[in-house]
Amino acid sequence: MIKRLLPLLLFCQLSIAATAPAPREIVEHYSDIAHAVYEDAAIAAEQLQHAVQHLLDQPSEATLAAARQAWRQARIPYQQSEALRFANPVVDDWEGQLNSWPLDEGLIDYVADDYAASLGNIAAQMNIIANPRIELGGAQIDASQITPALLRDLHELAGNAANVTSGYHAIEFLLWGQDLNGHKPGAGQRPYTDFVNGEGCSNGHCQRRGDYLRAATALLLSDLHYMVGQWARGADNYRAELLALPSERALARMFYGMGSLSLGELGGERIKVALEANSTEDEHDCFSDNTHWSHYYNGLGIRNIYLGEYQRLDGSTLRGPSLSQAVAAHQPQVDSQLRAALAQTMTTLTALTDIAERAEQPQKFDMLIAPGHPQGRQLLGDILQSLTAQTRAIEAAAASLNINPNAS
Template sequence: MNVTTFVKSAVAASLVLTSTTALSAVSQQQVVEHYADLAHAVFSDAVITAKSLDTSINTFLANPSEKGLSDVKQAWIASRVPYQQTEVFRFGNAVVDDWEGQLNAWPLDEGLIDYVSSDYQYELGNDGAQANIVANESLTIGANTLDTKAITPALIADLNEVGGSEANVASGYHAIEFLLWGQDLNGTNAGAGERPYTDYVVGEGCSNGNCARRAEYLQAASSLLIQDLAWMEKQWSDSEKNNYRATLLADKPVNGVRKMLFGMGSLSLGELAGERMKVALEANSTEDEHDCFSDNTHNSHYYNEQGIYNVYTGTYVRTNGTLVVGPSIADLVAQKDKMAAKEIQKQFDVTRAQVGQLVSSAENDNQHFDQLIASNNPQGNKLVNDTIVALVAQTGSIERAAGIIGITSLNPDTADHDF
């Protein structure tokens, strides 16, 4: 299923909402239990799609070709669909937030990993910014000399934030993205990264050198991604003992509902409206674009918003098309105030449609997020700013929902942004 089809499926599922969640006497405990079920379903899909990506990588590396690289890229884009819907579980759940950096940290100094252009702009003072692990079997970063001869999942994990810089991101989706697309050297003009498939041709025909080590890095990063996702899936499984799910459900239900609302509000406001849109727009900076190598940012934003909606409504469309549905915050609100529930639902629908315009801009008008934030694109800037405004309004509705069901002092994270 391609990304566009999945968008349509998710929208179609939302239309079923009014008839599938008309539950009576929904309790906070039921809502928190279903929240854990949603988390397990979406992390399970992240594992499944990461394994599909890994299979595609191994098939490509066995016989590199232009089509093979294109297939891997599509598998990477597909793997982002469920993962981006997991991010709503970050805020309020330290087990997720503390773990997330190894999978989704950005922006990154890609010169740590592989070759970059001669005019590469990197974080000043970062000793690892041009280390080029692919090209070197040992690295000297600061006072430390590191053995990088064997590129393994463990090595990659250890190299995250090497030298004390958060820009030194060695693992996760964006490291893999860079290894597939290479740098996007188009600035705010059209076009994504253009890494040639020959960067993975071992022996004669290898472009840019070190093709065997580059393949080794790609495979190790993919293996680590699966390991990390599988660990998190188990944290939410009802068949595991003494995991995070057990801790969450043993707590008072009101604390679980507060975590749900805090996660929704913080992703909506500080992270999505702030770090992922406002920062890039105000600086007109493609370096602050989320999926900057692949120009997949519009989909990442869309599925972040979808994740927020999933938690509020208790719904999730799995990658196989199955609809997961159950007791939700929306039900709790409706039990207290049906009119307010309709108004809050309307705001969610308005915001989802607004974020969806970023997808339409990319897919229908070939105006991707990096073009929309260009200083000479007032219409594009307005589209992004209107989306930020809609996310801020949505956060207000989340806070309203919290008040209706008795959750006080919510204070979603603003990430130090003023809106």
């Protein structure tokens, strides 16, 4: 998280600097980027939905592989959206429906005999797919029809954050199954026959498993459409609320979102916690071994917000008035330092993707966090160092505009 900066002063410099964009223009373009990235996330989720339906209609190795690839593609725009979290309440309050992790997968489907659930989670092995009627705490839950509404009702059941029934990671688990390899090579190996109805169904309840996957994907798409609407122009929505704020508060939200993702979430929760605990359970995309890309696109999302740039799924690039331009108009050296810090972070994250995707002996994130893996500790330590320096540079950029992100 960003530490407290200078006290909030009158926001006058931007209006008198000839080459600086107007604060409202920066916030308008920020809102345009938000709308574009969520629109892309919805487009990618719709493609995932089509791939899932093809898998369920014609289960095979090929259709399962295609659905998995569609899931990976869907992560690209969504992970870039996370720099919009934290200071934008409409995003932060909603995000848990789509991206909560780690999850107790025994709540959803079958798991290995040695499955270790979260301590004290009474629903950790409830297995919605196997049980049309569920007894929990003396109450009965009717799960005979697996629908988006049921998944929404059961999400974070009993107030436990590990009871994740919806979002990207629930879908990921259904497509890959548990990753039982620990720190060794390999992701989840769910067979396509888990989705074969009738003869040939493996592990039972294939119809209900397909119903769950279909419902979870539909719910994901619905949630993303909601957020697209929150950033659309000309509506009574969050975008209008943001633009109605005093300029210094709106810009403070931009800085706060960047800094919070940079150090508190990506550096802390997603990298340092897993590294220090050598914990594969704390790996972000733990079933698919896609974590390196999720981290990369988180980093890119931070860069996007500062530079006012976003490359869309169709290859076009959205550019406009940016925080970078505002900072450069007042303290060019501060802007140069933050640009350099962002570039260094992307260099270290690129190294993470390179080692994970190399042709011979790839090293995925869960392998890099293994005990006694000096190369992994060095690489992830370099990323943490870059994220720390980047966050300090974000603080300095905010201070150059007399903005206090904590006052957002």
